[in-house]
Amino acid sequence: MQFLGRWSPRSFKHNLFDIQRVDRAFALVEDRLFPELLMALPSLAYLYPDRAGKMNRLIERDLLSLAPRTVASALNAVFWTTRRLAVPTVAVSQDVIAEIVTICRTGRQSYLHWAVEFAALLVKSGLVADTDSNRLVNAVEILERATTYVVADAERLADSDLIRRAALRLAIALKDKRFGRASTISWIEHAGSEPMPEVRYPLSDPEDD
Amino acid sequence: MGCDDPYRALSATVLDRALTPPDWATRDTNMDWGVRIDQIIAWVDQIEDKQTRGLAAYRLLKLFEANALREEEARRFGQALWRFKDEDGLPANANLLPHVFIEAPGADSKVVQEALEKAVILPLANGKIEVDAVQSLASMSYTLTAQYRPRLIEPEVARQIYDHLMNWPNSAEALNPSNAEKAHRIANAIPRALVATVI
Numbered sequence: 568m569q570f571l572g573r574w575s576p577r578s579f580k581h582n583l584f585d586i587q588r589v590d591r592a593f594a595l596v597e598d599r600l601f602p603e604l605l606m607a608l609p610s611l612a613y614l615y616p617d618r619a620g621k622m623n624r625l626i627e628r629d630l631l632s633l634a635p636r637t638v639a640s641a642l643n644a645v646f647w648t649t650r651r652l653a654v655p656t657v658a659v660s661q662d663v664i665a666e667i668v669t670i671c672r673t674g675r676q677s678y679l680h681w682a683v684e685f686a687a688l689l690v691k692s693g694l695v696a697d698t699d700s701n702r703l704v705n706a707v708e709i710l711e712r713a714t715t716y717v718v719a720d721a722e723r724l725a726d727s728d729l730i731r732r733a734a735l736r737l738a739i740a741l742k743d744k745r746f747g748r749a750s751t752i753s754w755i756e757h758a759g760s761e762p763m764p765e766v767r768y769p770l771s772d773p774e775d776d
Numbered sequence: 777m778g779c780d781d782p783y784r785a786l787s788a789t790v791l792d793r794a795l796t797p798p799d800w801a802t803r804d805t806n807m808d809w810g811v812r813i814d815q816i817i818a819w820v821d822q823i824e825d826k827q828t829r830g831l832a833a834y835r836l837l838k839l840f841e842a843n844a845l846r847e848e849e850a851r852r853f854g855q856a857l858w859r860f861k862d863e864d865g866l867p868a869n870a871n872l873l874p875h876v877f878i879e880a881p882g883a884d885s886k887v888v889q890e891a892l893e894k895a896v897i898l899p900l901a902n903g904k905i906e907v908d909a910v911q912s913l914a915s916m917s918y919t920l921t922a923q924y925r926p927r928l929i930e931p932e933v934a935r936q937i938y939d940h941l942m943n944w945p946n947s948a949e950a951l952n953p954s955n956a957e958k959a960h961r962i963a964n965a966i967p968r969a970l971v972a973t974v975i
């Protein structure tokens with residue numbers, strides 16, 4: 568994928584959307600009538616920064632959902648907030664980050680590869696506290712073992728290469744921030760011989776998103 | 777970097793070779809490509825049948841995106857594409873989303889902009905929420921190479937579109953269980969359209 572560049576709303580200078588319109592979107596997400604709309608809330612919170620707290624509470628709530636589509640929307644919101652907006656007024660909260668770390672550690676099924684990719688993005692952006700970084704080091708070890716080609720996890724076979732690729736990206740991000748154990752550092756050093764090409768992408772394209 | 781397992785190292789080499797993108801610079805020596813591309817352009821140019829024309833146009837568009845068409849081939853593709861137009865002024869039976877024509881060859885940018893207004897912007901501003909239109913609204917702010925290039929729409933029109941998209945979850949179409957697949961696609965496209973083009 569290409570790096571799309573940072574986004575900024577045009578309506579900011581036009582004052583296009585009043586607070587009632589913005590709150591209508593928040594209400595649709597809060598009432599679970601339109602979970603996909605969560606992805607648009609960071610842009611609206613950019614216009615009204617006092618809505619950033621509510622945005623974070625909704626992201627955290629939907630990350631905990633058992634509905635895959637809702638989890639995907641919450642992860643999209645994290646990505647948009649961290650990668651595209653990347654402004655201090657609309658940042659993901661430490662509670663949201665801790666929840667993503669938990670998803671990585673527990674290997675929760677829905678969109679796990681996204682969660683791991685975005686954990687790497689959060690680490691690269693310097694947003695993850697030391698405690699959570701150490702938990703992610705542990706997560707990398709677990710994911711690396713769980714996605715080996717010899718011990719195929721039948722339930723996760725379809726996306727095990729994507730999870731493995733994301734785990735490698737996370738391992739590299741952690742190593743760059745001076746977190747890691749001998750086993751994960753050794754994995755990075757030998758990752759050039761991973762059989763699946765997509766798993767090797769993080770070695771050649773560290774900016775890939 | 778080394779590898780202790782020769783089998784894995786070999787697999788990696790073979791896969792690398794198989795997946796290495798072709799070198800388009802050597803295309804001049806390969807006449808078969810030219811003949812085949814001429815044939816596909818002819819399908820776009822001569823046949824009004826939606827399926828054939830659509831498949832041929834899509835294939836040529838992918839080659840155009842990959843910069844694999846010669847200048848003269850791209851020009852003929854553009855002529856063929858725009859030969860048959862629909863009521864909005866966009867290529868007919870091409871089976872491509874409207875925003876694609878912004879960068880497709882042969883396009884007159886003024887004609888495309890006017891056609892996009894008719895095919896995408898105005899229907900959405902009038903509350904006609906169709907999946908192709910919402911997806912195009914999201915994608916029209918990105919180039920073929922996925923670079924963000926916001927498309928400006930009039931503030932009042934943006935507000936109208938926003939209001940209609942906010943009302944969509946309560947619409948009869950969204951609530952109709954037999955429409956679930958289409959509703960799911962629209963639900964996914966709406967936030968992308970909002971963040972890319974409307975907000």
